[in-house]
Every structure is written in C-alpha cells, then in structure tokens.
Amino acid sequence: xxxxxxxxxxxxxxxxLLEGLSKLEYRGYDSAGLAVRNGTSDVEVVxxxxxxxxxxxxxxxxxxxxxxxxxxxxxxxxxxxxSEKNAHPHISDDRNVVGVHNGIIENYQELKEKLLRHQYTxxxxxxxxxxxxxxxxxxxKYQEGPIDSIARAMTRIKGSYALAVMFKEYPEEIYVARKxxxxxxxxxxxxxxxxxxxxxxxxxxxxxxxxxxxxxARLGKGSAEFYDIDREPVELESTEVTWDAEAAxxxxxxxxxxxxxxxxxxxxxxxxxxxVKEDSIDLSEAGLSDELLAGVHSxxxxxxxxxxxxxxxxxxxxxxxxxxxxxxELASEFRYRDxxxxxxxxxxxxxxxxxxxxxxxxxxxxxxxxxxxxGIVNVVGSSIAREADRTFYTLAGPEIAVATTKAYSAQLxxxxxxxxQLAKVRGxxxxxxxxxxxxxxxxxxxxxxxVLEDKERIQWFAAKYSNAKDMFFIGRGIDYAISMExxxxxxxxxxxxxxxxxxxxxxxxxxxxxxxxxxxxxxxxQSRLYEKTLSNMAEVKSRGAYLMGLTSYGxxxxxxxxxxxxxxxxxxxxxxxxxxxxxxxxxGYYLSVARGLNVDKPRNLAKSVTVE
Ligand code: AGP
Numbered sequence: 001x002x003x004x005x006x007x008x009x010x011x012x013x014x015x016x017l018l019e020g021l022s023k024l025e026y027r028g029y030d031s032a033g034l035a036v037r038n039g040t041s042d043v044e045v046v047x048x049x050x051x052x053x054x055x056x057x058x059x060x061x062x063x064x065x066x067x068x069x070x071x072x073x074x075x076x077x078x079x080x081x082x083s084e085k086n087a088h089p090h091i092s093d094d095r096n097v098v099g100v101h102n103g104i105i106e107n108y109q110e111l112k113e114k115l116l117r118h119q120y121t122x123x124x125x126x127x128x129x130x131x132x133x134x135x136x137x138x139x140x141k142y143q144e145g146p147i148d149s150i151a152r153a154m155t156r157i158k159g160s161y162a163l164a165v166m167f168k169e170y171p172e173e174i175y176v177a178r179k180x181x182x183x184x185x186x187x188x189x190x191x192x193x194x195x196x197x198x199x200x201x202x203x204x205x206x207x208x209x210x211x212x213x214x215x216x217a218r219l220g221k222g223s224a225e226f227y228d229i230d231r232e233p234v235e236l237e238s239t240e241v242t243w244d245a246e247a248a249x250x251x252x253x254x255x256x257x258x259x260x261x262x263x264x265x266x267x268x269x270x271x272x273x274x275x276v277k278e279d280s281i282d283l284s285e286a287g288l289s290d291e292l293l294a295g296v297h298s299x300x301x302x303x304x305x306x307x308x309x310x311x312x313x314x315x316x317x318x319x320x321x322x323x324x325x326x327x328x329e330l331a332s333e334f335r336y337r338d339x340x341x342x343x344x345x346x347x348x349x350x351x352x353x354x355x356x357x358x359x360x361x362x363x364x365x366x367x368x369x370x371x372x373x374x375g376i377v378n379v380v381g382s383s384i385a386r387e388a389d390r391t392f393y394t395l396a397g398p399e400i401a402v403a404t405t406k407a408y409s410a411q412l413x414x415x416x417x418x419x420x421q422l423a424k425v426r427g428x429x430x431x432x433x434x435x436x437x438x439x440x441x442x443x444x445x446x447x448x449x450x451v452l453e454d455k456e457r458i459q460w461f462a463a464k465y466s467n468a469k470d471m472f473f474i475g476r477g478i479d480y481a482i483s484m485e486x487x488x489x490x491x492x493x494x495x496x497x498x499x500x501x502x503x504x505x506x507x508x509x510x511x512x513x514x515x516x517x518x519x520x521x522x523x524x525x526q527s528r529l530y531e532k533t534l535s536n537m538a539e540v541k542s543r544g545a546y547l548m549g550l551t552s553y554g555x556x557x558x559x560x561x562x563x564x565x566x567x568x569x570x571x572x573x574x575x576x577x578x579x580x581x582x583x584x585x586x587x588g589y590y591l592s593v594a595r596g597l598n599v600d601k602p603r604n605l606a607k608s609v610t611v612e
Contacts, residue, residue, distance in 0.1 A: 002027055002028045002073060002074065002075050002076050002088075002100075002101070002102035002103075002196070002606075003021060003024025003025065003026075003027035003028060003073065003074040003102070003195070003196045003197070003200070004024075004071070004072070004073055004100050004101075004102050004162055004164050004183065004194070004195060004196045005017050005020035005021055005024065005071070005072045005073075005193070005194065005195045005196075005200050005201070006070065006071045006072070006164045006174045006176070006192075006193065006194035006195070006219070007020070007068075007069070007070055007191070007192070007193055007194075008068070008069045008070075008172070008173070008174050008191070008192045008219055008220065008221050009068055009069075009190055009191030009192065009221050009222070010068055010190055010191070010221070011068060011191070012062065012063070012065075012066065012067070012068060013036050013062075013065075013067050013068050013069055013070035014034055014036050014059055014062030014063070014064075014065035014067070014070060014072075015061060015062035015063065016062075016193075016204070017034050017036075017062065017070055017071070017072035018034070018052070018055070018056055018059070018061060018062045018072065019203070020072065020193070020195055020200035020201060021052055021055075021072050021073075021074045021200070022052055023195075023197075023199040023200040023248065023400075024074055024195065024196055024197060024199075024200050025051070025052055025074055025601060026256075026400050026401070026402055026600065026601060026606070026607040027074060027076065027102075027196060027197070027606050027607055027608065028074050028075045028076025028077075028606050029051055029052065029074060029075075029076070029601050030049070030050070030075055030076060030077050030082030031047065031048065031049045031050065031074075031075045031077075031082050031083065031084065031086070031087035032047070032048060032051075032052045032054075032055040032072070032073060032074045032075065032087065033045065033046060033047035033048070033055065033072065033073050033075075033087045033088050033089050033100075034046050034047075034055065034059065034062070034065060034070060034071070034072045034073075034089070035070055035071050035072075035089040035091070035098045035099075035100075035166060036065045036066070036067035036069070036070035037067045037069050037070065037166060037171050038066050038067035038068065038069075039067075039171055039172075040171050041067075041171075042095060042168075043091070043095060043098050043166060043168070044065055044066075044067065045089055045091060045098065046058060046059055046065060047084050047087035047088070047089070048084060048087065049082055049083055049084045049087065050082075052074055069166070069171065069172060069173075069174065069221075070166075071089060071098075071099070071100050071164045071165075071166060071174060072089075072100070073087070073088035073089060073100035073101075073102075075087055075088060076606040078104050078127070078611055079104075079108065079125055079126050079127045079128075080124055080125030080126045081125070085123060085124050085125075086124045086125055086126050088100040088101060088126075088128055090124065090126060090128045090129040090132045091132065092132055092133050092135075092136035093120060093121060093133070093136075094136075095168060096136050096139065096140075096167065096168045096169075097132050097133075097135050097136040097139070097165060097166075097167055097168075098132065098165070098166050099128070099131070099132045099135070099163055099164060099165035099166070100128070100163070100164050101127075101128040101131055101132075101161055101162070101163050102161065102162045102181045102182075102183075102196055102610065103159060103160035103161035103162060103179075103180065103181040103610055103611060104127060104159045104160055104161075104611040104612070105127035105128070105130060105131055105157050105158070105159045105161060106158045106159035107156075107157070107158040107159070108127035108130040108131070108159075111130050111131075111134055111156060111157070112130045115130065115133050115134065115137060118137060120133050120137070127159075131153065131157060131161065131163065132165070134153045134156065134157070135149050135150055135153045135165060136149075138152040138153055139167075145170075146165070146167050146170055146173070146175045146218070147175070147216055147218060147227050147231055148231060150163070150165065150175055150177050150216050151216060151227070151229055151230070151231050154177055154179065154214065154216075154229055155229065157179075159179075160179055160180035160181045160357060160610060160611065161177070161178065161179055161180075161181055162176070162177075162178045162181035162182060162183040162196060163175075163176065163177045163178070164176050164183075164194060165177075172220065172221065173218055173219060173220055174192070174194065174219040175216065175217065175218055175219070176194055176211060176216065176217040176219060177215070177216045177217075178211050178212075178213065178214070178215060179213055179214050180213065180355075180357065180360060180383065180610070181196075181355065181610045182196055182197065182353075182355045182379075182382060182383065182608070182610070183195075183196060183211050184196070184197065184198055184201070184208050184209070184210055184211075184381075185208065185209045185211055185217060185219065185224050186201045186204065186205035186206075186207055186208045186209070187205060187207055187209075187222055187223065187224055187238075188204060188205035188207060188222070189222055190221045190222040191204065191205075191221065191222055192219045192220065192221060192222055192223065192224060193205060194219065197379075198241055198248075198398070199248035199398055199400070202241060202248060206240055206241045206242075207238050207239075207240060208238060208239055208240075208241055209224055209226070209236045209237075209238050209239070210236075210239065210381035210386075211226065211236070212226075212228075212234070212236070213383065214228065214229045215227065215228055215229070215234060216228075216229070216231075224236075239380075239381060243397055243398065247397045247398050248398045248400060254593075255401065255589075255593075255599045255600050256400040256401040256600045257401035257403055257405060257493070257585075257589055257599050257600055258589055258599075260399055260400070260401055260405045260406045261405045261406070261452070261582065261585050261586065261589065262452060263396075263397065263406045264405060264406045264409045264448055264452075264582065265444075265445035265446070265448040265449050265452075266397075266406075266445070267394070267395065267396040267397065267406040267407070267409055267410040268409050268410060268413055268444055268445050268448065268578065269445040270395035270396075270397075270410075271394050271395045271396070271410045271413040271414065272413055272417075272441055272442060272444075272445075274393070274395055275392075275417050276417075276438055276441070276442070279435065279438065280434075280438070281417055281420060281421045281424075281438065283392070283417070283418075283421060285393075286374070286390050286391060286392040286393075287389070287390035287391075288374070288390060288392075288418075288421075290421070290424075290425045292372075293418075293421055293422055293425045294425040294426065295344065296324070296344060296345070296346040296372075296422070297324075297325075297342060297344035297345065298324060298325040298326065298327070298342065298344070298345050298346075299318060299324055299325070299326045299327070299345065299346050299347075299348060299422075300326075300327045300328075300329065300339070300341065300345055300346070300347045300348070300366075300371075301314060301315065301326060301327070301328045301329070301347075301348045301349075301350065301415075302328075302329050302330075302331045302334050302347060302348070302349050302350075302359065302362040302363075302366075303328075303330075303331055303349065303350040303351060303356075303359055304330065304331050304332065304351075304356050304358055304359055304609065305404075305488065305609075306352075306404045306407075306408045306485055306488060307350040307351055307352065307356075307359070307404075307408070307411060308328065308330055308331075308350075309408070309481055309484045309485040309488065310350050310408060310411040310412055310415060311328040311348075311350055311415070312328050312480075312481035312484065313412060313415070313478055313481040313482070313577040314326070314328075314412070314415030314416075314418075314419065315327075315328045315481075316477055316478045316481065316574075317415065317416060317419040317478070317574045317575075318415070318418070318419040318422060320574070321419045321420065321422075321423045321428065321429070321437075321574060322419050322420075322422035322423035322426055322428055323423070323426060323428045324422055324426065329362075330358075331349070331356065331358035331359040331361070331362040332358040332612065334358075334362045334365070335358055335361040335362045335365055339365075341366065341369050341371050342371075343370065343371065345371050345372070346371075346372050346373075346374060347362075347363070347366035347371050347372070347373045347374070348373075348374045348375075348376060348415075348418075349362060349363045349366075349373060349374070349375050349376070349384055349388060350375075350376045350377075350411050350414075350415075351375065351376070351377055351378075351382075351384050352377075352378045352379065352394075352396070352399060352404055352407035352408075352411070352608075353378070353379050353382060353607065353608035353610075354375065354377040354378070354379045354382025354383055354384040354385045355379070355382050355383055355384070355608045355610050356384075356608060356609050356610070357609060357610050357611055357612045358609075358612050359384060360383050360384055360387070361612070363375065363384055363387055363388060364387070367387070367389070372389050372390070373387075373388045373389045373390070374388060374389065374390045374391070374392060375387075375388030375390070375391045375392070376391075376392045376394060376411055376414045376415070377391055377392070377393060377394070378393070378394045378396050378399065378407045378410065378411075380393065392414050392418075394407060394410035394411055394413070394414055395410060396409070396410040399607075400600065400607075401599070401600045402492070402493075402600060402601060402602055402605050402606065402607050403489055403492050403493050403585075403588070403589075403599075403602070405585050408485065408581070409448075409578060409581070412575075412577055412578050413441070413444075413578075416441060416574065416575060417441070419574070420434065420437050420438065420441075437572065437574070440571060440572045440575065441575065443571065444571065444575060444578050444579070447568075447569040447571060447579055448578065448579060448582060450569050451568055451569070451579055451582040451583065452582060454566065454567075454583070455586050457566065458566065458583055458586040458587055458590060459586070459590045461548065461564055461587070461590075462586075462587055462589075462590030462591040462593075462594055463590065463594045465519055465546075465591070466591055466594035466595050468496050468519045468591070469496065469497065470496070470497050470498070470513065470518055470519070471487070471490055471496055471497070471498040471499075471518075471519045471520070471521065472487075472498070472499050472500075472501055472506075472510075472513075472514070472518065472519075472520045472521070472540070472545075473486045473487040473490075473498065473499070473500045473501070473520075473521045473523065473584070474500070474501050474502075474503040474506060474520060474521070474522050474523070474533065474536060474537070474540075475500075475502075475503055475522065475523035475524070475525075475529075475533060476502060476503050476504060476526065476529040476532060476533050477526050477528075477529050478525065478526055478573070478574075478576060478577055479503075479523040479524060479525055479526055479529065479533065479576075479580070480500065480501075480502045480503070480523075481577065482523050482525070482576070482577050482580045482581055482584070483500040483501070483521070483523050484500040485577075485581055485584065486500070486521065486523070486581065486584030486585075486587070486588070487499060487500035488500075489584060489585055489587075489588035489589075490584075490587065490588045490591065492588075492602050492605060493588050493589065493591075493592040493597065493599050493602050494588055494591040494592040494595060494597065495595075495597065495602070495603070496591065503522070503532070503533045503536035503537075504532065504536065506536060506539070506540065507536075507539070511539065511540065511543065514540045514543045514544065514545050515543070515544050516544035517544065517545075517546055518540070518544065518545045518546070519545070519546050519548070520537065520540045520541075520545040520546070520547050520548070521547075521548045521549075521550060521584070521587075522534070522536070522537040522547060522548070522549050522550065522558075522561075522562065523550045523551075523580060524537075524549065524550065524551040524555065524558060525550070525551060525552055525568070525573060525576035525577075525579075525580050526573050526576065527573065530551070530555060534557070534558060534561055537549065537561050537562065538561050541561060546563055547561060547562045547563050547564070548562060548563070548564045548565070548566065548587075549561065549562030549564070549565040549566070550565070550566050550568070550580055550583055550584070551565065551567060551568070552567065552568055552569070552570045552571075552576070553567045553568070553569060553570060554570065555567075566583045568580055568582075568583070
C-alpha cells in the first residue's frame, strides 16, 4: 500500500521519481506527490489528486521541477480521504523536515495531541504528517541530527512504516527508516535510489540493499550507511537482482494481468525445476529435510486472499495424499485469537509479496510460540522470507497486476510438492506413486498452455455476459477452493457481485438468490463429486440460472445441464486447481475488459496490503 521512491545523484530527480512511481502505481493510485531540492535551496513540493499522470502533467513530466535529490509517493488512502491536502510528501511547519510514508501509524492521535501541545499545527488528516512533525520536534528538542531524531521518533511510533525523509540542513541526503513495510535501496556510481519495490529502480541499478526492520539509512550520492534503532552503525550486504527488467514490463500485452496469466506455465515450470532434482523432490534449499518433515504432526496454513485459497486447495491435497491434519486460517483472524498450536506443528505462511501485514503478524505469533515456520514467498528478501525459519521461494518473477495469477499458480506448486514429500516421508505412497505424481506435476506447464489456447471462447462468453450483476461459483472439495479463487478474481477486477459456495450448501439458504439469468459457474474436476455437483447445477438451472460448466475433457455429460462448457486437460485430480483456475482468471479478466474497467489497478485495492 502506497509506493515510495527516492533519488539522490546528479540527474534531474523529478523525472526519475515519476518514472519510478509509474512502476509502483499498483501499490496505490489515488494521489501522488514529489519533493525535490536543488542544492541548498528550499524544497519544492508538488502534489496532485488522482492518477500519476495528473502529477506528470502538472510538472511537465518532472521537467518543471529542478533539483537532483528528491522523494516521491503514490498513495492508497488510509487516514484521510484522497485529496491534494492529504497526498504525500508532508512537510513540517517551518519546512525543516519533509517526508513520505507507507504504512499505518496506530498511535498517531496520541502523538498529534502531544505535538499540538507544543504548538504544532496540522493541515491534513494523515498519520504521516504527524510522523514528519514528530521527527522535527525531536530534532529541535534535542538539537541532534537526522539519525538521532528519526530513531527517537521510531521509539514513539506504533505501527508499520517505511519512511523517506529529507532535512533542510542536510540538502544532499535522504534518510530512510523502516518497520514492517518494505523498502529497497540501490546504488550505482554516484547515484542512489530507493523504492518500495525493486521494479521501480531496476532500470538504474541491480545492486540493492534490503534495509532491515527497525533500521535507518543515510543515503548520499552513491552511498548508503545503515544504523539500528540504537543509532549504532550496521553492515548490510548488497544483493544482485537477477531477474530481467523486462519481466516487470507489459511486453506487448494490453495489461499486466493478461501477460501474467500467460506467464503461468513458465512460473510453474521454474518453480517445479527448483525443487525436482533427478526425479525426486529436494527441499534442501528451503531447509526442509525428510527427517524434519517426518517430525511434523500437523500443518497450519495461514494467509490472506488468493494465498489463503492456495491453502484451501493445499489442505485437500495434503490431507488426502499425506494423511496429515491440515488447518487453514485467515491471517487476520489467526493473529487476534489464541490459536491452539502444538510444538510439532508446522505453520506455513503463504504470501506473494512477503509483506502482507496480517500474514507477517501471524508468522511472528507462531514464532513467539516456538512453532516451526515456513514461508512460501515470491518476493526475495521480503519480511516474511527473512523472518520465517525456512523459506520456499516460488519462482513466478515480479507480479505487477493487483489481481494475482502467476504467483497463485506457483504457490500451488509449492503446496503440491510439500504434500507429495510429506506423503513419501510418512509412508503414505509407494515409490511408483511418488514417481508418477512428480511426472504428472511436470506435465502441468504444457497442459496450462493448452488451456490458454482456448481463451477466445472465454473472451466471447465474457463479452456476452458483461452486464452480469450477480454470479455464483459452485463446487465441492477442491472444486470449492477453485470456486473461491474464481469468485475473488471476478469481484476484484470486474466489480460483479459474486459468491463462491460449496455446491451442497446452496440449498441451505443461498439458492433463494438465484433467479432468471443469474450466472452460475459449476466447477467439476473431481470424479468422485462430479455427479453430485451436476445435480446442484441442475437445481439452480431449474430456477432460471444460466450455467457455465468447467470440467475435464471426457466429461461430456455436463453438456446436458450446462449452457456453456469449458474443458481442461486431464491431470491428477490433486492438481486440477492449476488448470481449472485459468479459465476463471480469463473470465474475470475479459469481463473487466468488456466493462471498460482498469484491470491492473482495480478501485480501492492495492497489490500488497501492508496495513491491517
Ligand atoms: C488477489 O488477487 C489479491 N491481490 C489478494 O487477495 C492477495 O492475494 C492478498 O492480498 C495476499 O497477498 P500476498 O500474497 O502478497 O500476501
């Protein structure tokens, strides 16, 4: 939520900042702003409500702002409505301190009252203005420099933040502080860059530092020094970013989402290749030996949104294949109750960004209880990746569209692989079954390609039903987990009210919502449950629903019930989610396009939810 960039070098900062912000717009897009300074002159602050292009127009693409040290921000509103007044950067009353912020300051009211008592005034409704003025307050009170003042403010601030701050008396430096919100710093020659996410600076440098939690950095032109909250210097190793800048570009596709849908076979192939070595699964890079897995008595999967849906699909696969009890919990619920955890549990936190606030808090709770944790994470160096006892990296590459597709698919592979290995070490499958499951896993990328070849039919169907008002996705078992993800895709990018239901549960109330023309998608990939779901589909059809069926090739009897059917290649039913989700992603995508909506940046959403 919210994107931050910064530049300190010899070029015109505003142009670089705008370019960087354009790569971070997926993090927030209700207003944006820049603060730039030119040597010792006063800082110039320009802000605009609305998308980044409004700010670009206002500053003639940054050319109207002169200065080679600056910070920028694109906002996803938390405190205070989207407006120019609430847009970042925020500045102290005498323009001594100016800064941008990502995160939430929970005790901002209390801090604001303290500052009001010391004659500070406030022009916005944001928590960020409070943080900036608190730093200014400590600087003046103790007559200390930026690191000390920031550190003092950090000890008072409760919540999460990534802050980038500039000071009047230090015109050639930018200061950064972070707690539970991401921030990456890159250097090259005489230049330094900072951003909430790597794609914003990848065009300029591959040499990056992941500033640690509760650390502060002083950024000069081409230099970065790090300090802990006690103001002691700390040494950080830089990391070389290995993925290509093109991976974060649209590459000829109209939207990031459709590009990322097409990248799924590769994401899946790469993730499988990272753990399948010489015909068997090797999880040593994730720190998971067979002995360690054999000692696990039950699994608790914690995640949010689509990552939670991966957990639900994983629960069916792990329980059935490995015979191990699996609980799946929403991180936002898990963290605030007193979950029963056993020392022999394995807590798996699934997260694309590795920065989701609730998932991170859930991870910490499990660690505090002394339970072994595993992060299934896509973003290298993210908080969950660093804090989990063990980390399984999915190799989906950078995912830009707010609606996740390829990261979801790569996460599924991670849970399948864990399920197969758990089944092996628990003696639930023989060597032949083990081998055949791995073989089948490796066929998935090709089969996904085949599903993608059928996209025109879904595009046609989506255009025909682009006026849909209500939709239901129904299925049983794994098909229910698939339905939940299909329904979320529909809601988040097409703004169609949609619900996922366990097909057998409809009769217990919800079927009363079905009327003439209600669109219902029936997911039937599980042979054991196929007839059952077909019956439920027939029940809604007889009440006027228009039915789309989704099943495997060969199950042609579905056409007697469904009005429109999409087929997927046959695979092990454990892995059906990987194929069945693609038509549903395409359905959400094409419906959004047909309705003329902003597919990659749906309203009210942000890519990584770093606030709770
Ligand atoms: C899905 O399309 C959403 N973008 C959202 O539900 C997402 O999966 C959720 O916020 C979790 O994000 P994470 O994987 O980065 O933790």
